[in-house]
Amino acid sequence: MYGEYVKNFDRAMDMVNTCMQRSSPFKDVVQNIQKQEVCGNLTLQHHMLEPVQRIPRYELLLKDYLKKLPEESPDRKDAEKSLELISTAANHSNAAIRKMEKMHKLLEVYERLGGEEDIVNPANELIKEGHIQKLSAKNGTAQDRYLFLFNSMVLYCVPKLRLIGQKFSVREKMDIGGLQVIQATIEKHKQNSETFRAFNSSFSQEEEHLPDSSIASTSSVESMPGADSGAFGG
Template sequence: MPQDAVNQMFSNIKTIYQFHHDFLLPQLQERIDKWENDPRIGDLMKRNAPFLKLYTDYVKNFDNSMNLINYWLQKSSKFSSIIREVQKLPECANLTLQHHMLGPIQRVPRYELLLKDYIKHLPENSADLKDAQAALDLVTKAASHANEAMKKIEKFRKLLEIHQSLRGINIDFISPTRELIREGPIIKIAARSGEKLSRYLFLFNDLLLICSEPMLGAYKVKAQMDIESMEVITIFN
């Protein structure tokens, strides 16, 4: 795999990691250690909030990252093998690489929620209140970039969860453009015998999956259909 593909795949994640590891988190830890003498974090968050805009580039590149990961998982058996081995590590908690790459996008909105909760519990005469409110304004602006992408990414997260539960699917399932429309159980009536069979459907904007009923959280794919040329006919009994 060319280095350029790796750089595009992971965007500026190294810079984001270094910012947290080398600057923000050590500063927060120092404040916690000295909390009894200096109980404030508003000034610290205010000073560091502008750096949270680093996430903007990461969010903008997310779709491209997912496409590259899917492409190289299909093209490179070595890359695919490495990813499978890494995902088996306890630190990965049986989650895919795509799942873990959602994490940075959620970080800034979490800072926003934490600051709101922090301010809510500050006394009105707290010396940290003004800085904390200023920090919240800055973090909220940074979070807006992530929040705009969150709805789309939550749909993508759902897609990843479904993919992990499917058995017997033989298509390139993960795609940033694929969205779940509806899912649920149905009764299928066999055309020849009239036998009633329990099935579970996943309807996407471009695909229909007909699965067996879930067993231990897994769905066996019985049929997959491209909905582009599909026609729905209403039948009255």
């Protein structure tokens, strides 16, 4: 029960604040109650926060109490049992808070992706995100890209231009099951790019000396469906 209260605390607080702003009768009732002596001149929100703060306070007090309590004290056994119960409740509340924070992060990413990917799932966990630079294989220019690393997949995204807030479009979704991370250098990438350009240049020069029939044959293959996707094993 305590874990559920902590997990839903932020939503309950937002609801109270919204009702206070939108409903004058509700606001008047709450303010009249808050003026009563039993409330101690504290707001409703303050009283709602008390249960969330109380368990961690009890845990700290009991730990401090046990440090100063003699080993032979008759209260020690009960104090240790109390600390065990309080710590269990605190762990449950912390787990509920962490779970809620994870869901909030997933919702934020979902909105930034424009609802393109269904990632809001308790099994998903956002581990890391950040900008990367993709070097073009054609001319070596740097292009902005963005990665979202989850516990089960990587989303390779392209930034979208927006006036308010950064949005992304998912270019590739990769399962991390078979992925490997290797360390590469810009120099190595440039070497690969130069080799690729040299190969293209050499192929173009050879093509200029091919008979017309060979050029026609090559062009017809390139224009066939599936040629770009490697359907011919190239």
